[in-house]
Amino acid sequence: xxxxxxxxxxxxxxxxxxxxxxxxxxxxxxxxxxxxxxxxxxxxxxxxxxxxxxxxxxxxxxxxxxxxxxxxxxxxxxxxxxxxxxxxxxxxxxxxxxxxxxxxxxxxxxxxxxxxxxxxxxxxxxxxxxxxxxxxxxxxxxxxxxxxxxxxxxxxxxxxxxxxxxxxxxxxxxxxxxxxxxxxxxxxxxxxxxxxxxxxxxxxxxxxxxxxxxxxxxxxxxxxxxxxxxxxxxxxxxxxxxxxxxxxxxxxxxxxxxxxxxxxxxxxxxxxxxxxxxxxxxxxxxxxxxxxxxxxxxxxxxxxxxxxxxxxxxxxxxxxxxxxxxxxxxxxxxxxxxxxxx
Amino acid sequence: xxxxxxxxxxxxxxxxxxxxxxxxxxxxxxxxxxxxxxxxxxxxxxxxxxxxxxxxxxxxxxxxxxxxxxxxxxxxxxxxxxxxxxxxxxxxxxxxxxxxxxxxxxxxxxxxxxxxxxxxxxxxxxxxxxxxxxxxxxxxxxxxxxxxxxxxxxxxxxxxxxxxxxxxxxxxxxxxxxxxxxxxxxxxxxxxxxxxxxxxxxxxxxxxxxxxxxxxxxxxxxxxxxxxxxxxxxxxxxxxxxxxxxxxxxxxxxxxxxxxxxxxxxxxxxxxxxxxxxxxxxxxxxxxxxxxxxxxxxxxxxxxxxxxxxxxxxxxxxxxxxxxxxxxxxxxxxxxxxxxxx
DNA sequence: CTGTTAGCGCCTTCAC
DNA sequence: GTGAAGGCGCTAACAG
Numbered sequence: 001x002x003x004x005x006x007x008x009x010x011x012x013x014x015x016x017x018x019x020x021x022x023x024x025x026x027x028x029x030x031x032x033x034x035x036x037x038x039x040x041x042x043x044x045x046x047x048x049x050x051x052x053x054x055x056x057x058x059x060x061x062x063x064x065x066x067x068x069x070x071x072x073x074x075x076x077x078x079x080x081x082x083x084x085x086x087x088x089x090x091x092x093x094x095x096x097x098x099x100x101x102x103x104x105x106x107x108x109x110x111x112x113x114x115x116x117x118x119x120x121x122x123x124x125x126x127x128x129x130x131x132x133x134x135x136x137x138x139x140x141x142x143x144x145x146x147x148x149x150x151x152x153x154x155x156x157x158x159x160x161x162x163x164x165x166x167x168x169x170x171x172x173x174x175x176x177x178x179x180x181x182x183x184x185x186x187x188x189x190x191x192x193x194x195x196x197x198x199x200x201x202x203x204x205x206x207x208x209x210x211x212x213x214x215x216x217x218x219x220x221x222x223x224x225x226x227x228x229x230x231x232x233x234x235x236x237x238x239x240x241x242x243x244x245x246x247x248x249x250x251x252x253x254x255x256x257x258x259x260x261x262x263x264x265x266x267x268x269x270x271x272x273x274x275x276x277x278x279x280x281x282x283x284x285x286x287x288x289x290x291x292x293x294x295x296x297x298x299x300x301x302x303x304x305x306x307x308x309x310x311x312x313x314x315x316x317x318x319x320x321x322x323x324x325x326x327x328x329x330x331x332x333x334x335x336x337x338x339x340x341x342x
Numbered sequence: 343x344x345x346x347x348x349x350x351x352x353x354x355x356x357x358x359x360x361x362x363x364x365x366x367x368x369x370x371x372x373x374x375x376x377x378x379x380x381x382x383x384x385x386x387x388x389x390x391x392x393x394x395x396x397x398x399x400x401x402x403x404x405x406x407x408x409x410x411x412x413x414x415x416x417x418x419x420x421x422x423x424x425x426x427x428x429x430x431x432x433x434x435x436x437x438x439x440x441x442x443x444x445x446x447x448x449x450x451x452x453x454x455x456x457x458x459x460x461x462x463x464x465x466x467x468x469x470x471x472x473x474x475x476x477x478x479x480x481x482x483x484x485x486x487x488x489x490x491x492x493x494x495x496x497x498x499x500x501x502x503x504x505x506x507x508x509x510x511x512x513x514x515x516x517x518x519x520x521x522x523x524x525x526x527x528x529x530x531x532x533x534x535x536x537x538x539x540x541x542x543x544x545x546x547x548x549x550x551x552x553x554x555x556x557x558x559x560x561x562x563x564x565x566x567x568x569x570x571x572x573x574x575x576x577x578x579x580x581x582x583x584x585x586x587x588x589x590x591x592x593x594x595x596x597x598x599x600x601x602x603x604x605x606x607x608x609x610x611x612x613x614x615x616x617x618x619x620x621x622x623x624x625x626x627x628x629x630x631x632x633x634x635x636x637x638x639x640x641x642x643x644x645x646x647x648x649x650x651x652x653x654x655x656x657x658x659x660x661x662x663x664x665x666x667x668x669x670x671x672x673x674x675x676x677x678x679x680x681x682x683x684x
Numbered sequence: 685c686t687g688t689t690a691g692c693g694c695c696t697t698c699a700c
Numbered sequence: 701g702t703g704a705a706g707g708c709g710c711t712a713a714c715a716g
Contacts, residue, residue: 018687053459054400055709079416098440257629287599289631360703397693400708
């Protein structure tokens, strides 16, 4: 049996006043006598009165909670976004409900369904890698539940979006590799329907073109995921080539780490024989051997900004449906897995 | 303006029946005509009726949601616990509200307060490293809100607990180091009021004693946290000793990685000059150079079990206040940062 | 300054 | 089989 919490009515009865009076006293309503206010507040404290947010939510049709859906929470990357979001929404008095899709659309739909049932006021979503159709997002918007998409763009889905300029990050990375003398630069891409994979690939090819280097399709291999194991698989393919690459630009650090393991296993030197560059700049990346050169992203800021935009939607008396599209700038962090500039 | 969702009353009015009838129809109540039931269900579907869980929660005094508090979500360790919890509670139809204390008691208290306001049905808590007083936990129990403590024990706080046998893990690690010929084994401990730090330290000292090795206090240094930076600081102290250690057992992988960096920087060989063993077996640990020997913990299982115990509390018609104390077994994973057995 | 009324959406008696 | 009434906890509008 859960212990009965004190309600406004309890206070009212004890003090021989009406519930509304108590409510007003508790809310610093102007027209209330100092005396009753004091009495109410005092008793409330004594009874450890706590407002029942459920009742309030029911009344206001507003739960003051927002849902966030990430592919996976065990990823440092997304966990950091969540930190940014959390800090922003907490300051605004909102509760955050964190869920993970595990890269499955079905999960994603289920989560949206579940969180809709508990009536979250809005959603922050980084779509799963399987998500190519956005009906479940559109349904939310049709219901006037605001959403903001972050990290992974989804074409054809109109919404507020906060993204990182993956194209530019890739450009920086590959440009640098070229400048340090690499000629045969390979790329390990991520899941192909993910905007981040596509944009990083585009940055890679454009950097080559721009520098007059021909694109060789056998130097582009794709991995189905972001872990070292995925990188190992892909790197093996690359290193089996008759004409081996002298650099590998990986879609992320996890894959890069797998690639480094393969390279070292074959007795090649990094970066002398093969340079390696990752993406995301995970916390351990500087502790690998050699320390991994990687593209850092303003992940925490992405969380903050996404949350801020969503919160704004709550307040704006909308009618304005112009969606925002914010692109944050990444930055290449040069370490030992790539050669030095001459 | 949020679009109005269909309510039971809407359906009732359209069908010219009462709200109770609709409610019953929707719940397969026995005494209801097939006919009306069909009509109701059909219309409900058409109107995309969704029960308002807020109203239900208010009525039932039960939100079907549980709160989990971890020190930090960016830790792979805790993220994995959350996965286990999530899978278990989702299967039982519960929602999980994830929060992080950032190792601050104040935060912890605030979270408990916030989540109590939204009336979660129970808590899963891994206390912050600052938490030495448990009034805020006791308050929950006084209110008949069940809690289960996981990962970090707190002495003097009676509650269901799910822990890992850190003592045994340390014993395994240090025993192995001794067997492989290490004589001067150092230990980098974690924050001292954390049970995990204390137990790993105890395992360390007992392993030495058991093998007739004298404990040397200058070989025990403490770090304030779990990151590589903390490990670097501690390892520098150790390596500045006139009589250097030939092995370092670190409180966790992060610290171990920092220690490895220092050792390598000084030109010493791992494991030939100094062996290194970590704790937690993080996903990247096998990709460091050399691959890190570490104590693996059944973290996902810890999450599952903790959740299961909490769910049981909800169902048991209590009166039985006997608390459970589950201790899970860790396992030493031997890799290249420690010597081989002869 | 304070009380009364009504209702947020739903379910559970108790009637018929 | 179905309806009416009451209430979960709270607040806003309307009265005084």
